[in-house]
Amino acid sequence: MTYFADLFIDGCWRPGSTGERFDVLDPSNQSVISRFAVATEEDCMAAVDAAARAREPWAATAPRVRSELLRSAYEVLTDEVDVFAEVMVRENGKSWGDAFAEATYAKEFFRWFSEEAVRIPGDYRLSPSGDKRIIVDRQPMGVSLLITPWNFPAAMATRKLAPALAAGCTTILKPARETPLTAAYMVEVLRRVGFPPGVVNLVTPVPTGPLVAKMIARPEVRKLSFTGSTEVGRDLLRECAAGVVSASMELGGNAPVIVLPDADLDTAVEGALHAKMRNGGSACTAANRFYVHSSIHDAFVARFSASLAEYTVGPGLERTNRLGALVSVAERDKVADLVTSAVSEGATIVQGGQSHPVGAFYDPTLLTGVKHGMRINSTEIFGPVTAVVMYDDVDEAIRMANDTEYGLMAYVFGQEREALAVARRLEAGMVAVNRGVVSDPAAPFGGVKQSGLGREGGSEGILEFLEEKYIALTA
Ligand code: ADP
Secondary structure (H helix, E strand, C coil): CCCCCCEECCCECCCCCCCEEEECCCCCCCCCEEEEEEEEEEHHHHHHHHHHHHHHHHHCCCHHHHHHHHHHHHHHHHHHHHHHHHHHHHCCCCCCHHHHHHHHHHHHHHHHHHHHHHHHHHHHHHHHCEEEEEEEEEECCCCEEEHHHHHHCHHHHHHHHHHHHHHHHEEEEEEECCCCCHHHHHHHHHHHHHCCCCCCCCECCHHHHHHHHHHHHCCCCCEEECCCCCCHHHHHHHHHHCCEEEEEEECCCCEEEECEEECCCCHHHHHHHHHHHHHHHHCCCCCCEEEEEEHHHHHHHHHHHHHHHHCEEEECCCCCCCCCCCCHHHHHHHHHHHHHHHHHCCEEEEEECCCCCCCCEECCEEEEECCCCCCCCCCCCCCCCEEEECCCCCCHHHHHHHHCCCCEEEEEEEEEEHHHHHHHHCCCEEEECCCCCCCCCCCCCCHHHHHHHCCCCCCCCCHHHEEEEEEEEEE
């Protein structure tokens, strides 16, 4: 497979100004699969210049034109879904099933926002005093910097690109260093379907932090949309403050799962398994803390363990493997270290707990005897490790679930009436009731507390890239 491994600036693929490159590795065996162009300050500034030049003409494009370009991107990605998934498997390490699911989810953002592009709402009303007509128009914010992580290299990018482009903003995409090939592949699709030069740009700056800061400091950049860690998000918010740049932030999570005493065991195990094992556990929405009522704890653990045992672990290109590699050996070692620390704090390994000698693989792992507050419970695990805390009192479970600075995702299993009552009390931007997966392009994705600001997807997602303009007319 040949990869696009250059920068994309002003409609052209080109190497960085110094010609330097960095390695992109296959996490399943550490081999170098590509060498990607390093973007220098000069390249980053050229990307901002190109996006700034394209801003007015793109904002003036008819919504239907923007819509149909996005729709074409969706159709190309549908035709090429296997290629799309394979790029992700190679550079991210995830299983084929996870990559295929991501490809399917990611391309849906182009379809959804192709439909939203032609439905941007406005408002018109008479003032209460009757002296004026109030027109509320919505205009694209302008040049938008989109920064994405490695865990969902396609979906996190389309979730930003699609609404930004639908709104009439021009974009600079900065993918994670571990996974630039998926981003480059998608940008090439956008070029092929006819997005004009400057509307979509791709840079991979090295060093990341200082060069991103320089882009944010450019007055033309009016929007930052970031998905990544809370720590980096805080730094970026500070950088945005200087120029009062609008920021949408999808940050870390520490999702609790509450299994109520009256939960249907099959539903709870199946849902909790999805919530944990989707994408190998490398998801900000991944179930991180399992609070299971003492009356069904043992049955839940036995069933969960039996289901985990069915996960075959190995390279994603072998399509029958259900669990792929973590993105890097360093990430795998972080997961292993969390398990070691949980055991030293008193947890028991029921299953797994092993790194593989070759590749960034870690076995599906189940821990019991975990206590609320252990490091494994206050840290985003980002791997295939299930940490079960047993509880007796539902109010106490809710208190523990809310006892975190994060508030992205929560899961509740139980009879619907009780589960809904618990869902309302959980401090999270999203709650799944009796199911393990919530993500949908038609729904607003986002967190409360330190998990983020703003929403992606749904009818809300496009609003993040638009700002109101009030025009007053004499009545
Ligand atoms: P993760 O734990 O998912 O790698 P990070 O927050 O470290 O989360 O990275 C998410 C994205 O933010 C990546 O594209 C990464 O390159 C980028 N990034 C990391 N540090 C900075 C920084 N200081 N400024 C801007 N972007 C950064």
